[in-house]
Amino acid sequence: MKKRLLLAACLLPAFGFAQKIDSSYNNWYYEGRMDLYNQLNNQPADILFLGNSITERGEWAELLPGRKIANRGIGGDNTFGVLARLDGVIKQQPGRIFLLIGINDIGRSAPTEVILSNYRQIVAKLTAGLPRTKLIIQSVLPMNDGKLAYDYLKGKAAKVKALNEGIVLIAKEFKLTYLNLHELFADEKGELKAEYTKDGIHLEPAAYVDWVNWLKKRKQL
Numbered sequence: 083m084k085k086r087l088l089l090a091a092c093l094l095p096a097f098g099f100a101q102k103i104d105s106s107y108n109n110w111y112y113e114g115r116m117d118l119y120n121q122l123n124n125q126p127a128d129i130l131f132l133g134n135s136i137t138e139r140g141e142w143a144e145l146l147p148g149r150k151i152a153n154r155g156i157g158g159d160n161t162f163g164v165l166a167r168l169d170g171v172i173k174q175q176p177g178r179i180f181l182l183i184g185i186n187d188i189g190r191s192a193p194t195e196v197i198l199s200n201y202r203q204i205v206a207k208l209t210a211g212l213p214r215t216k217l218i219i220q221s222v223l224p225m226n227d228g229k230l231a232y233d234y235l236k237g238k239a240a241k242v243k244a245l246n247e248g249i250v251l252i253a254k255e256f257k258l259t260y261l262n263l264h265e266l267f268a269d270e271k272g273e274l275k276a277e278y279t280k281d282g283i284h285l286e287p288a289a290y291v292d293w294v295n296w297l298k299k300r301k302q303l
Contacts, residue, residue: 104190107163115156123170127152130176134159145294160186161200172211182220188241198248219253219260221246226274230282266296
């Protein structure tokens with residue numbers, strides 16, 4: 083797969099110029115994960131987790147013993163990268179998919195409407211290609227600014243809120259289950275709970291245990 087950088091233009095009437103959007107995704111790490119996943123996509127899966135590093139870091143197979151689990155997270159991935167790799171997901175014919183994506187688009191300052199356009203295309207392709215699969219939409223997680231190790235992500239809480247509001251509408255449009263993960267992961271200020279993270283965005287391993295238990299209580303697993 084060739085490395086590429088897609089440059090999209092978004093008209094910003096208030097400023098009267100077009101903004102170039104960094105939509106790149108196909109780096110060495112993405113390619114390595116895809117080399118692996120392409121060899122595994124013939125294996126059927128009961129449950130497939132689709133997203134970026136937050137998904138990839140989950141030990142889902144150990145947390146859900148006895149289930150056929152496919153972890154399709156790729157660290158650093160964005161909505162452009164997920165959209166580009168859906169054929170493999172569809173090929174695997176999972177019984178249900180948990181989708182969580184968007185924070186890396188925000189980190190690159192992609193406009194919310196561009197992220198949501200990609201998100202809607204992801205959902206449309208998955209629902210068309212997997213009509214018997216239950217697609218579960220999960221909200222983008224909150225971050226903890228006080229612990230954030232990445233300056234480019236600080237002060238993005240409003241962007242996360244706006245993106246999640248748009249994702250809710252897409253879930254309603256396609257009549258899909260939407261899970262607000264902030265109910266579990268956010269503190270009283272709306273930030274990612276300090277005990278769940280060391281760097282303000284990624285989750286501690288123990289947080290995944292709470293995540294799975296939360297999903298089970300909501301009868302999604």
